[in-house]
Amino acid sequence: xxxxxxxxGGLVQAGGSLRLSCAPSVRTFSRYAMGWxxxxxxxxxxxxxxxSWSGGSTVYADSVKGRFAISRDNAKNTVxxxxxxxxxxxxxxxxxxxxxxxxxxxxxxxxxxGQGTQVTVSS
Numbered sequence: 001x002x003x004x005x006x007x008x009g010g011l012v013q014a015g016g017s018l019r020l021s022c023a024p025s026v027r028t029f030s031r032y033a034m035g036w037x038x039x040x041x042x043x044x045x046x047x048x049x050x051x052s053w054s055g056g057s058t059v060y061a062d063s064v065k066g067r068f069a070i071s072r073d074n075a076k077n078t079v080x081x082x083x084x085x086x087x088x089x090x091x092x093x094x095x096x097x098x099x100x101x102x103x104x105x106x107x108x109x110x111x112x113x114g115q116g117t118q119v120t121v122s123s
Contacts, residue, residue, distance in 0.1 A: 002026045002112040004096045009117030012086055016121070020081040022096030022114060030054070033103035034072060034079040035110055038092035038119075045095070049081060050103030059103060064090075086121045094119050 008020040024032065035050040049060045049070040058070055067086075072079040079096065094117050097110035104110075 002032075002098060004098060004112055004114035006094065006096045006114045006117040009094060009119045011120045011122065014086060014088055014121055014123050016086050017082070017084045018086065018119060020083065020094055020096075020117060020119075022079045022081075023077055024079075024096075024098055024112070026077070026098075029077040030074045031100055032098040033101055034070075035097045035099070035103055035105075035107075036070060036079075036081045037095045037097060037107055038090075039095070039116075040089075040092040043092075045107060047105040047107065048094070050105065051079065052103050053101050057103065059105060061105075083119070086119075088121045088123045090119060091121050092119060093117065 003025040006022050036048040039045040051058045051070045069082040096114040098112040099110045
């Protein structure tokens with residue numbers, strides 16, 4: 001069983017930045033594509049960003065393109081989500097998820113999920 005632990009959430013003013021981290025407890029981290037999803041109060045969970053097993057391919061939701069960047073360090077078994085120019089509408093619980101090899105935008109493709117970390121952006 002793979003466990004994912006997110007960290008780095010918090011409260012930030014609009015225009016600020018945060019960096020989320022996710023560290024899966026798995027030996028073969030480099031086999032897994034990683035995704036970030038988020039769920040705002042009263043809304044369905046939505047895709048944010050994904051990165052392939054090698055880091056060579058990334059995909060973003062239109063709402064975060066140009067502001068967020070996903071990256072990974074396979075030597076540290078960690079995936080990151082750098083969030084810049086944050087907006088109040090980015091407020092949500094952010095979830096890290098893992099699936100083998102290629103990242104997708106569909107949450108149903110992901111096998112393992114973290115518990116989530118709260119990001120709150122004040123106006």
